[in-house]
Amino acid sequence: MADELRFKVLGPLCAYRDGVGVPVGPPQQQAVLVGLLLSGGKAVPMSGLIEAVWGFQPPKRAVTTIRTYVWRLRKLLDPLEAADSSVLQSAGDGYRLPTAPSAVDAGSAQSLMKRAVEQRRAGRAQEAGRLLSACLDLWRGEPLSGVPGPFAARQRARLEELRIAALEEHYDLALESGRDRLVVPELTDLVGAYPLNERFRCLLMRALYGVGRQTEALDVYHDVRKLLLEEQGIDPGSELTSLQQHILSGTPPTELLHGGPDGKQDRRADLLVPVGSRRFRVPPPAQLPSDDVGFVGREAEVSHLCAALTDPARTAPATVGIAGVAGVGKTALALHAAHQVKYAFPDGQLYADLRGVAKVPADPSAVLAGFLLSMGVPPQVVPDSRDERRDLFRSMLDERRVLLVLDDARDTEQLRDLMPGSARCGVIVSARSSLPGLPLSAQVCLGRLTLDEAVALLEKALGRARTAAEPGDARRLAEACDRLPFPLRVAAGRLAAHPEWSVKVLLTSLTQDRGRIDGTGTGTGAGAGIDTGTGMGTAALDGPAGQGPRHLMPDQLAPLGRLTATGVPDFTVRSAAAVLMVDEPTAERVLEALRADSLLGSSGPGRYRVRYVARSVATARLGRYDQAESDRALRGLLEHLLATACNAFALAAPGDPVQDAFRLRATVGMSFPDFRQAREWVRSEVPTISGAALQAARRPAGAAEDLLPRAVDLLIAVSPFAGAVGDERLRAAVPPLVRAAAKRNEPRTLGRAQFLYAVTAFQTGWPAEARKYAGLAISSARQGQDPFIVRQALHGLGMLARAQRRFDEAVTHYEKAAAMAKRWGHLSGEATSAINAALCRALAGWADEAPPDQDEAPERWHAVENVPGHACGLC
16 A cells, blocks of 8 residues: 555645545644655654654643554555555554655655765766756745654755756756856755855856856855855855856866865876986875864954966966064965965875974975975985076976965075976975065065954853853953964863863963963963963974974063063153163164064054064073063163153143152153143053053062152143043053052152042042042142142042032142142142132122232233143142
8 A cells, every 4th residue: 555655745735645635734734744754664662752742841641642543554555455554554652654765755855965975976966857847846935845843854955955966966067068058057046045155156256257257256255255244244255266266367167167166086197207218297285284164263364375376377486475573464464375275286285384483493404305205306316416406396387387385484495496487386494584685576564363253262261052152251362362372272171181271271371471362371270381381482483393393582582671671561762762672763673673574563654663573482491580670671661661751741731730740850851832731642652551550550669669760650640631631541441559669668659649549530520439539648748748749638638528528628639729729829720729719609608808919810821721631639
């Protein structure tokens, strides 16, 4: 009886007995039939049928319902023997529906597809095409349309994938048979129906290119690239990218059938190696290390390099350069680009690590010997001299399409004899710095990844679930790794090795070690041991395993160490000159030399940033920088900043005697023509000012006692600009200064730090804290004989009292502040306090009571007229 039954699932579910349609019942009954029919004739237990229909939330009477559906199906499929059916058999607590694969259209489709692939491999394209057409004709719409349940949904997806595979094979065969024009409309419809299917896009691009519509073919690529980036945040795969490069390079359409774009390998010609009067045939070399599966970002750079390497109009070898600091991903980019374009170099790919920054870089003569051996030259035939090796190498590459990847080059001289002469060759060179004198078709200078790219790299290494569980900490970890690929991979490896750690555990440990992964920890915690056995920091500048450490020259290491020792993020030429204790022209030469070696980056016009790896290696090579030397570097920076800030203060608060109390040495800072330029200087130097202040606050009590007072004075000197600059980093530096000052027995510095805290509290809307710390500042300043801070704090208390409508108290504070200013001849300060006292008298209803010195009021108004920042109190 089973032989008389046939079923169709490639559309709405249908059953036939002796060619006559059989009703299959309501949707849930169909789900039971599908669960049995597509289980390959195996018994399905009751639990399996329940899951197939309802998933894991079945109704209470699920078993009874399943049995009812089975009873009905038996009557429909085998009405004469419904009670003891041989068609739908009982098996344990479940059932079994034995059917031959050919009795179900899905089984027939799989069989036809398999036979078609076999026929195509055997070279019988016409028969393969007929079988594929028969396979595709079996579909009548969406498989299992209208059938509910999880099992049907899974089978629907599987059968849809079978149809897509058949379509891909069908149209690939059509293009191979030269029917490009006929399939363009059908492929256009398929791309519209499956916009994210990259294989359909490839087929459409090949079809359009085959009929001369190159621009439209490239538009298909750009459309899918945009779509993938918007919806999934990824780039097209290698097949699409390679095909685009083929089209851009003008590869004839007929050659696409055998090249990289359709997934097949290029047919590479063997090398004929001359040995005496004989020639030996050897396969082309394929030395490229594997592509990085975790490669992310760099889309523009990859496109730029690939376009240059495959430029069909070139008249010289296509040579591209990649420069950047260690750990930024030069090698990964070089190999990724090489794999993208290797289809264009079917005669071989050669790779060499030149160890450019190792103490003993690779010898070009030895590299040439290695290349010759890999190309089949017998050892006894390899010439002895470097010149002869170079000449033989270039002779073997003549008119051949070979790609060379020369990784980590030292300089142009090391590369000179390794460069091919044939215009059909390509060369990818990576180096720390640019290579002047080397003729390049294109060059990229790599910077850090974007934050999103850095997080994507962590996600690829750790898995989406782990980063999605801690998205904020994942982003902070990416920043702690300076968004550099190498430190990111080591951090990810550390987390992968310790699945019990959260991202926050590692991040917290790194933050405690000054917020970076530098490989200097020696403990056993998450961050302390991150470099142990992994080489997080110094390995970024080390060679491959067993090759020894790479080096920094002494003239690089010394200034790099001083800059690093300050702990601040970036420098201008002037501030660097103060740290290095040299004149500005010398400082600029040093900075430019370090930047050329990719040890410094640019954080803006005229500003230099110590790169992550350079900072790490300087610490590792020098040890924790000598404390006295570190203090000298920070002292030089603070003195330069304080001298310049005093000049700015003089424009913001002219005549204010506070500036006379700043503990300045003979340092001469920058001067400014007006208040606006002074404000812009403060705005641009906020990271450096706040960073230097924090570094001073971190110095232990008893060490370099002069650094903390300078840092406090520096923040007081820029306080008139705080409101205009509006940068929270200045305010964030104040609490650490207060805590550090409280640990020292120096009331003068403590009073000034407490006054700064009162200013910060007032500006951030904490009047009670502001009142408390202004009072503490007055007490400490009187003890430290610092009357200038006493006056400023009294003025601030007047402002707080006035804001809280305690006018009598405000008048008292203002009048005390005015009296002190008058004793010093501080006209603008006296005027500001006296006028505020008069206003509070009026607000309190004391208008008839004459204030002291009322005859001097016009002079007071004149004293504060047109002064940009007439006091550095709590205003």
